Amino acid sequence: MYCPFCRHPDSRVVDSRTSDDGSSIRRRRQCPECGRRFSTTETASLSVIKRNGVIEPFSREKIVSGVRKACQGRPVTDTDLALLAQRVEESIRQGGASQVEANDIGLAILPPLRELDEVAYLRFASVYQGFDSLEDFEQAIDVLRSEHAAAASADANDETDSTPVARSTGAAS
Numbered sequence: 306m307y308c309p310f311c312r313h314p315d316s317r318v319v320d321s322r323t324s325d326d327g328s329s330i331r332r333r334r335q336c337p338e339c340g341r342r343f344s345t346t347e348t349a350s351l352s353v354i355k356r357n358g359v360i361e362p363f364s365r366e367k368i369v370s371g372v373r374k375a376c377q378g379r380p381v382t383d384t385d386l387a388l389l390a391q392r393v394e395e396s397i398r399q400g401g402a403s404q405v406e407a408n409d410i411g412l413a414i415l416p417p418l419r420e421l422d423e424v425a426y427l428r429f430a431s432v433y434q435g436f437d438s439l440e441d442f443e444q445a446i447d448v449l450r451s452e453h454a455a456a457a458s459a460d461a462n463d464e465t466d467s468t469p470v471a472r473s474t475g476a477a478s
């Protein structure tokens with residue numbers, strides 16, 4: 306890359322260091338022309354195409370601040386939010402694309418937020434998915450309820466599964 310001081314089109318790497326979390330590499334470079342030193346940071350690129358077409362770098366902070374609003378008054382800590390943003394970034398990066406749409410980020414936020422706090426999830430989904438009537442809320446709540454019921458009956462099935470086994474052993478003896 307160009308020397309930022311004299312625009313010389315070449316530079317020499319004098320030192321490379323991987324960051325503690327392994328997500329970036331920092332290089333010290335020296336310009337062979339003017340001799341001055343500068344640093345560059347190399348990260349796996351991930352950018353977000355916003356609804357208005359503007360492209361900006363992916364930012365965990367933006368996810369945290371977006372979700373925090375939905376979590377007001379809820380028992381959600383800063384650590385929870387940081388972990389959620391990390392999970393969102395991981396799931397987005399798993400897709401392998403270097404650019405994603407803002408919409409995809411919203412979609413990636415919904416599942417971990419639902420695990421974290423269902424009220425915050427409903428608030429976030431209502432804004433993100435543009436709920437505009439009570440029916441929209443009812444539908445979303447029905448989905449949550451039916452999944453709670455499914456989880457509860459799965460537990461109940463685990464118990465009933467063991468009962469016939471006990472009975473058949475009883476009948477055999």
Ligand SMILES: [Zn+2]
Nearest residue numbers: 308311336339
């Ligand atoms: Zn230079």
